[in-house]
Amino acid sequence: MKNAIRSLFKFQFLPDSRQLPNQARLSPSQGKTNIILIVASFASLVALINFSRLYNSIQETQTLRLRRTKHHFTNVDLKDNSFAAFNESIVQSESSKDVDHTESIRAMTNVASHNTIMDSIFDIERKYKNSLKCKSFGGSVFLKSLQDSELSLLTKDSLSNLKSFRNHAMDIFMAENVSIVVNNVDDEQRREFILEINGAFQDEESRSRIGVSKSIGDSKLRNMTLTMKERHDGIPECLEYFDYTAMLIDSNIDTWNWWFFLVSVLKHFVTLGVVESHNTGNDGRNLRLFSTLNDGQNSRPFTDIFALMFDSHRAGKEEAIGVRQIWKEVPINHSMDKKGDENSKRYCFRKLIWSPGGTQGGNEILINQSHMHSDCFSSIVYSYAMHLKTAMHISPLPRPTVPVVVWVARDTSPQANPTQWQSQRIISNQDQVTLYLKEKCKKMGIDFIVASFYGETSDTAALDQALFVSRANIMIGIHGAGLNMFHFMPFYSVVVELHLGTNAQKNSENYVNHIYEGKYIGEDARIKKRGRDNYFVALDEEATWEILKNAIHEWKKLPEKLKGSIQ
Numbered sequence: 001m002k003n004a005i006r007s008l009f010k011f012q013f014l015p016d017s018r019q020l021p022n023q024a025r026l027s028p029s030q031g032k033t034n035i036i037l038i039v040a041s042f043a044s045l046v047a048l049i050n051f052s053r054l055y056n057s058i059q060e061t062q063t064l065r066l067r068r069t070k071h072h073f074t075n076v077d078l079k080d081n082s083f084a085a086f087n088e089s090i091v092q093s094e095s096s097k098d099v100d101h102t103e104s105i106r107a108m109t110n111v112a113s114h115n116t117i118m119d120s121i122f123d124i125e126r127k128y129k130n131s132l133k134c135k136s137f138g139g140s141v142f143l144k145s146l147q148d149s150e151l152s153l154l155t156k157d158s159l160s161n162l163k164s165f166r167n168h169a170m171d172i173f174m175a176e177n178v179s180i181v182v183n184n185v186d187d188e189q190r191r192e193f194i195l196e197i198n199g200a201f202q203d204e205e206s207r208s209r210i211g212v213s214k215s216i217g218d219s220k221l222r223n224m225t226l227t228m229k230e231r232h233d234g235i236p237e238c239l240e241y242f243d244y245t246a247m248l249i250d251s252n253i254d255t256w257n258w259w260f261f262l263v264s265v266l267k268h269f270v271t272l273g274v275v276e277s278h279n280t281g282n283d284g285r286n287l288r289l290f291s292t293l294n295d296g297q298n299s300r301p302f303t304d305i306f307a308l309m310f311d312s313h314r315a316g317k318e319e320a321i322g323v324r325q326i327w328k329e330v331p332i333n334h335s336m337d338k339k340g341d342e343n344s345k346r347y348c349f350r351k352l353i354w355s356p357g358g359t360q361g362g363n364e365i366l367i368n369q370s371h372m373h374s375d376c377f378s379s380i381v382y383s384y385a386m387h388l389k390t391a392m393h394i395s396p397l398p399r400p401t402v403p404v405v406v407w408v409a410r411d412t413s414p415q416a417n418p419t420q421w422q423s424q425r426i427i428s429n430q431d432q433v434t435l436y437l438k439e440k441c442k443k444m445g446i447d448f449i450v451a452s453f454y455g456e457t458s459d460t461a462a463l464d465q466a467l468f469v470s471r472a473n474i475m476i477g478i479h480g481a482g483l484n485m486f487h488f489m490p491f492y493s494v495v496v497e498l499h500l501g502t503n504a505q506k507n508s509e510n511y512v513n514h515i516y517e518g519k520y521i522g523e524d525a526r527i528k529k530r531g532r533d534n535y536f537v538a539l540d541e542e543a544t545w546e547i548l549k550n551a552i553h554e555w556k557k558l559p560e561k562l563k564g565s566i567q
Helices: 002-010 028-069 083-088 099-113 117-127 132-138 140-148 204-208 220-226 258-278 281-285 301-310 334-338 379-391 430-443 462-470 481-488 507-512 541-562
Strands: 071-073 090-092 161-166 171-183 192-198 229-231 240-249 288-291 344-354 404-408 447-451 474-478 494-499 519-524 527-529
Touching (some): 117 258, 117 379, 132 140, 132 379, 140 161, 220 344, 258 301, 258 344, 288 301, 301 462, 379 481, 404 462, 430 447, 430 541, 481 507, 494 507, 507 519
Parallel strands (some): 240 288, 240 344, 404 447, 404 474
Antiparallel strands (some): 071 090, 161 171, 171 344
8 A cells, every 4th residue: 555655646647658768658557557556545545544533533532531530539628729729639540330320321411412401301201210290290291281381472463472381380481573671770779671572462361471470579570571561663773683592581599509599590491491492493502691680699600500501602611601681781783872761771682581580490390398299300300410510511420439528618707697597507616527527538548528619719610619529429518508519419429418407498308309329318417515595516526427437338339229220
């Protein structure tokens, strides 16, 4: 082959072979053979280049995969602002014991990230058999009930189009060719959003569909839905026209509390799952987000997750920064910015999606209290968890030979200004307990890390917080919203929730219940002494270690449960 390639570059085509000396001339048969050899050599060269590219691509993929799957992090405490050091402190650790199950989850996650939400839910329900009761509570039947409830609310001659989706848990709306007027732009307290539709409702039943329940609380989108304004004078002049699908984020979202925030993310995940069939092609690839959150809420790191998970122009990008506020959009046509009242702005949308109520709908599946469906596995939550991890760059990892333990710390400083309820969950000897547990774990060859996202690290990016805990296999801490960072851990993990007489709320337990491979352990913390008014208790270090040691034992037993989980 090398000789053929050489001949490819040495042989010269001249206008007339008679110009060559007799000994250099080619006979007809020799010339034909040489041309065939040249063509074959060229084809071989192209094939060799393509094979080389394919081999290099495979090698790069394998290298990247090894980086993601053969490492876990060493002992690092975030109190010293060492997230960067944490990322650099990677050590080799590999176990093939549960690779088959991990690969199955990885494959299912990859399929889910390129599939519709409904299809991913069906895939999960085929793999993990579920009852009709549980599918109706938090699975395909729940989502299908919303899809099947679709109702067009406007007359056929309307320029706008408005559809409603409703079941017992939530209201979803999808509108086309509509406008939103933002009044009192500079006044957070009085700011309001008026939705303008160009057309008329079909009848009273259609109009009644916008009568959103009061149970969702006062919010910008609830009020916008209730005060919908009919126009009959054509498309109005707008500050900006958005020629893509936009989803609105409501104002009554808690951007300080991991539990309530993640439930609101779930709610918007369900919303997209319902309207997905109407949002295909370019619409599906061009989803943008706009919030009605005030400046303080919108500046919180948590809002990055909305952008990472849903905004198609920023999904999966580490530089995503929150969600844009409608009234701060800079118009492309700047000349229009000077028209009309400066304290009132009108924006037009080709397609708009929203669901009133920050957590309404999500909180019917991820419930904070004991409930009648607590024995149900939710394929919606499982699908949401897969999509969430994918958006946060967290891939399924093989189980290490020993677990990594993360303690979720609570702010015990006076600056925290805790409420009475929060005071009941503050321990006075947190540093001593974590140091004691770290030493005990070290003797067993177990890494122990502390997640302390408060004080100077309270503004740590949501993505950094997620990645910090994602390599841990066991999470432990006092009952609180921070334990819901378990959302970012591998499915086959254990969470230990220590109660101080505060076990009425079941958020962590109820979430883990929907992660088929996970394990929840709730324990009444052993108290060494109580402070004033029974608050600011001190934990018994040895008793806390015994609880953690049992969790390590339960983590090691998880493969026995996993053997029968893949069907």
